[in-house]
Amino acid sequence: MSRRVLQGVVVSDRADKTVIVRVDRRIQHPLYKKFIRHSKKYMAHDETNSRKIGDQVQIRECRPLSKNKHWEIVLGDS
Numbered sequence: 001m002s003r004r005v006l007q008g009v010v011v012s013d014r015a016d017k018t019v020i021v022r023v024d025r026r027i028q029h030p031l032y033k034k035f036i037r038h039s040k041k042y043m044a045h046d047e048t049n050s051r052k053i054g055d056q057v058q059i060r061e062c063r064p065l066s067k068n069k070h071w072e073i074v075l076g077d078s
Contacts, residue, residue, distance in 0.1 A: 003061040010055045044071040
């Protein structure tokens with residue numbers, strides 16, 4: 001089974017080895033056909049603490065690392 005990969009922006013780097021990534025997506029309203037922006041925040045593992053607020057990152061699903069952290073930053077993407 002392939003792992004999902006999402007792209008987003010780091011909105012918090014306060015925790016140790018963890019960043020919070022906001023992933024935005026656009027969906028079309030089924031009746032009015034207007035595009036609506038939805039966003040969701042994911043906790044992602046950052047082993048080197050190298051990502052800062054405002055960085056564009058890719059995250060991918062992984063095994064559960066803590067109660068809320070099930071994503072990791074894809075290596076090779078700065």
